[in-house]
Amino acid sequence: MTEKQPQEILEKRLRHVEALLECYRGAAFLHSVRADVNAEDAAHVRHLLFGWNKSPLSRVGRALRGGWLLVHGQTVEGRPLKEAVQRAREIVEKDGVKSLYRRVRRRLDARLQQRPKTKKKSGKSKEILSENVEKVLNPYRQVVPPARDLGLVPKILIVAELSIPQCAKYRVWQRKEELELLGWEVEVVNWHDPQSALSAMQTSWEVIFYRTPAVSVIQTLITEAKRFGIEPWWEVDDLIFDLELYGQNSNLLSLSKSEQEILLEGAGLYRECLQLCGRGIASTRVLGDIMLRAGVREVCVIENALDGETLRIADQLLAIEKAPRENGDIVVVYGSGTRTHDQDFVECAAGLAAAMDIEPRLVLKIIGELTLPDDFRRFGARVEYLEGRDYAGYMAVLAGADIAIAPLEPSIFNDAKSNIKFLEAAILQVPAVCSPCDTFRDVVEDNRNGFLAKDKTDWREMLLALAHDEALRERIGHQARLDVLEHYRPEAIARQQVAVQFPSPERRKTDRLRVMAVNIFFKPRSFGGATLVAEEMATHLSALETDVAVFTSYEPIPALFSSSLRYEIEGLPVVGSPLSTHIDPIAGLDNPRCTAQFISWVKAFRPDVVHFHSIQGLGLGMLQACLEEGVPFVVTLHDAWWLCERQFMVKPNGRYCFQRHIDLNVCRSCLPGAMHLKVRQDMMLSMLKEASLLLTPSESHRALYLANGFDPEQVKVNRNGFSWPKVPHKPHQPKTPIRFGFVGGQEAVKGFPLVREVFEGLESTDWELVLIDNTLNLGFASMDVSGWKVKGKITIQPAYGDATRDDFFNSIDVLLFPSQWMESYGLTVREALARDVWVISTAPGGQAEDIVDGVNGNLIPLDGRPEPLKTAVEGILARPDMLDSYVNSMKDALPNFRRQAEELKQYLQSVVQ
Template structure:
């Protein structure tokens, strides 16, 4: 088998990659420093605003003195009334947007997966845990992680309080265990989400904390203040509710499992507390090669009886052995009682201060070292159902150090202890005294029983034993992953149901078509509007998985490309999908750190350059005066003059270049766009044209009726960059009446309308409609004669233009740019320049309105030049395969 690690070239490449990442981090730090400077800049602006507000306040005070009070009130009243009307419109839009977002989120959040659905090939098991109880965490959480990883599973542990992280990791796991979690609303949401994803929901516990009646039997309860008692019982109800919310359960003992079944969960498995690698490592240093006795702790002839108490709740347990221990201390003066942790001894022990020693609670390693000094370990427990459900941890910890134990006859202790062979059982005051004294007076007996206990716990509670007998039968071994498919992860800012823009349409259509190719698997990574910190979410679209992540509102403009918040969920998806290739489309706001993740993990990636975001901080090379920049070779000095308030342009450009340089291939939708990137130092051999496709018409176009009004169409949001202001200026100033304008508001898919119909004079001639889909696309184009595309930048392509040309719709578009490559001026469309504002567009439209009949029999003679979705998908599929072949040559497997 070829090993990359032995290849000098590979090692050089790794060093180069690490150096590149170090440069990346340096850039990030520089950007952070720039953001600090920017904050100072904003602080100064806020101070100026405060000064202006104070100025206006003084002006109002003066006006009150000058203007009669009634008149002043009238002015204020009408001003407020107008503001109320404005705010009503704003709130109406906000509410409408929120309604649409809620509807779309409902589709994502409520998409139901079914258990064992074939595409869940994850090897990850998630443990959502209570992490604040050290002993519980060690025995129930950390040990599970060891077992799972030994079986070949990956395992991730998340605190149940970290809602966003839990919800995110649920999306990429195979199974989930909820350990000792209460049914607060966030936990119920986690369980509900696990069920939506078709995951088995396991609730795990190691104490009888979900049964109030049995919990109240514990002796310590009667000593608790009422408030503390009420809190414990309230918690018990929450644990029970969480247990019943899950379909399956895991218990630490068979008695506890039976209690769970009686509550109403019938599939209950037992995984006992056991030894683990950490415990075995510690024990190997302490036994049988006993540690050197610390003379300050223990004198040579002393016999140490040790009791470890985790909390004050063990006071009642200790009481059942207290009298026997006192009798033993009286009888055997060499006995010393060591107590580790919290315990309130009965008053009788006041007479034995010289024989009792307290040690504060300490780490597990330190606890085991103290325990190794002991000669006898004790584990007294009340005779109640709560304790019969407990595990025998105290016996395990003492036995693995070869220390003999005396324990109460609770169920799990009786199952392992053979009285007089590997330990002692004590069930009365006399038995506690008798057996402690017997051991205290016979060192050989202590050693023999301790040694036998050591062998017994190694046999019955070793990690391998529990793994084979208890863990593997429940969770099994993960299926071996067979790399028989080409796996592509497609990354785009938007995706259905939040479809918006040409890049999104291309990403969606290509994914749907390539998914149908043999041995190909497409997965999507995208975003959705921010909403309640719900993290990563998985749903399904057209048979493939989509992972969507929330994007928080930006604190700094640089977060558009320098967003570190998305890295963790993206890397979760990389781990789950393990793609052969990542295809980045429009990643504004997702950020460049996603690309850095691919570089770090040596995953090949492709970038489709849908716009000039990779060259221009303003994305479309349009200046703040709304005019196209017309730079060819980008000069950052010019850019800085365009954006004087921005501090990060040079760092941004460096990060962009590193991202482009690391790509396996760059795709441009048009040759015009390709040449722009080549001028800006992109390797010509690395960038190729992959023209965007459009769907073929499904319906025949209706013949235009002679003498009918001329029908115009515009597809975009209310944006200057798309030329909407030009259209508005032209149509509100036309003197002709024989026209109709249909506007497709592409922004409404994002949850709000970007147009206000009230602003149009001839409202009956203007119609605003929501975006079309594949089913309604032909209907839209059949209802227009001319598509207006007055984009104010050199588009990379212009998808709507091609859709119109393929359907015999005349196109008016700006030139030059990718939008005009398939338009032949005077044959299937009309060029207007990027320079002349609305006058040229108005002249063209008035010309059409004077002679509308020129379109009566129009057919585009060059429809065969338009790339279809099918053709683009075939071409893109070949590109994917060529990148995969090249990658295999770089890292061959022999």
């Protein structure tokens, strides 16, 4: 085997890999589209069910079903009636009849709350819910800084009508080429795809709407553009926005009545869109003047011109030597395109027919649809119709012509049209005879680079002059090509016309570190400890002379077409991707739409490094995108999601899974029927191993990942900060009850059942238990302790926030943290320790790392038994004076957000360097 053969084999395999990669990408995208459709269908079904459940007939049906189930020995939930009766007896024996009544009543109330209300909500509840909705939605509606002020990559978005190939070529793809010559990034989106248009708009400096009507989706896009501080442009190359002048176009008479009505009705929508944008781009001076008369404040003229495609086709065609015609025919070509040019052709018809009568060698080739006057029937085979064809095919026919004609009816409508037909003929060195409309007069000089024919005599004489003089044809054609190359080549139009309104942008240069933070939630949708850390790190990094941008999710807003959404929080630019709360865990592993929106944000912001926090639902495609874009990334491992399908390694029975090295055989018993676990694990580990650095909030959590094969050099600890007290803690007052606090909610994994069992078993009465109910801030309660048989006092408080955090910790002396899983960190524990609050916590786990048993708290085993917790609580009740003057002597070693951010920045800079 030669040395060349292995190289050829490797190259062939590389091509195979690249082909497979493209297929896999395509398949992923198709699956994502299907998933989106299924999600929309599910939302529609939920809407239908909502309406059904609201109907009186549905209530009757539910009542009949409930009765039928009871007769057949089942509850409404489908459980055996015997089990329900047995459970009721147990509650009565343990808590009494009143407790059973309260539980049944609470469950009924909960069911009623889930159903559509026909009665008005209480004033307070309605007010709280309304305030919360407005609080969440308000940032999405606010005006945000323009993309240019954020230093994003200079980009212009063109939202265009692309269904008319010639219009798209001359007003869209040419504009893209010219703008790119000036240094702009340009993105073109079909206006029928508002989702993509709105997503692209989030990072655009300028927006051009080409030939779009003011339908609702376009109005939404214009409104959103103005939210970004963009004054959009409306561009067109036909007089389609002035109903009166458009109606004067006699070519419309060749259309049916219904077709005329559709076109004229559209004129009003085009005019409205022009006025909504407020600025216009016209292809001709006359068209620009009419735009100004429509009431817009600014208009610029950018002519139709040559482009790279036209020049390339022309050069190829000119390189082919014309074969002499045996019959000596002199070919005249007219490109009609559509059947709306019948009246235009009348301008040249008499003169052309007269010339053909005099010169029998003249033949006429018509490209496209045209109804010829009856006079032309006498020419028989000398008139040839050619079907419409693509641009290259059209240019090939034109290149074979001896003469091109461009007749236009005298009217303001045609004065507003551009001189495309002259440009196309000139670049092929084909001499042209044109009507003397405004734009032709600007460029055509009689007997130098073309001819202008105003009547029958001009048309006849000029056509005959060209037909009789081959040297004249060559001279005129050659000069025409030189002139259009000088004035209409892309570089000339870009510099002389486009740059007037879109000058070459200056790209901002900075020595500051640029970081993109990614988290499933971000303000205003703040939820969970990881989100708090992500928000604080973004804010503190920004204060440390770092440019920070954020990528997150938002609850889908129907009016925004599932597009990405840019908004601003505390001076930070944030882009959200729509993510339904109903997304399933498997779909959440790979989210192609989210990945595409993430890539767009990365390309616009150009971060030096991407910092991923919790991304479940957003998908691993973002990490793959970083690899493809060559952007290093760091992952903070806030929980076990990267290792376990169950994010916190809590089994279905509410118990913690104590695996250290993850065994998928154990996982399969926890998730029977899950077929994707091996694929999931492979995807997760492969991406994590490509990370430049992995960060954990605690040594305990780091050990979990090391136990699963990660390099110790790759995994570092970046301890989470927290909110330190703004006021000193109020110490326990002598001879007053000890106040215990629990903030973990009612989940078993947080130890709630243990707390109840312990406090119901206390003989002491000299204590108070403060419980946090997270739903009180929403206007209703979810926690009921009326059935607890205790001898002390129980108080329920709403969840605390920044403004009330110190108040809560001032209301307790001891924090209970009997979590039944190895927490990755334990934010509440640190908040308590910093405020001189004693902590009783389970160990091992991240929650226990800052507690020294007997010094600033008590550590109890993580074994699910109530006895250790009870012993710790009774020990404190036996010595209440120990808390009278207690101060945590070790709190200075606790981290804060600033120190965490400083360390994080060092980690991120090391990755970039």
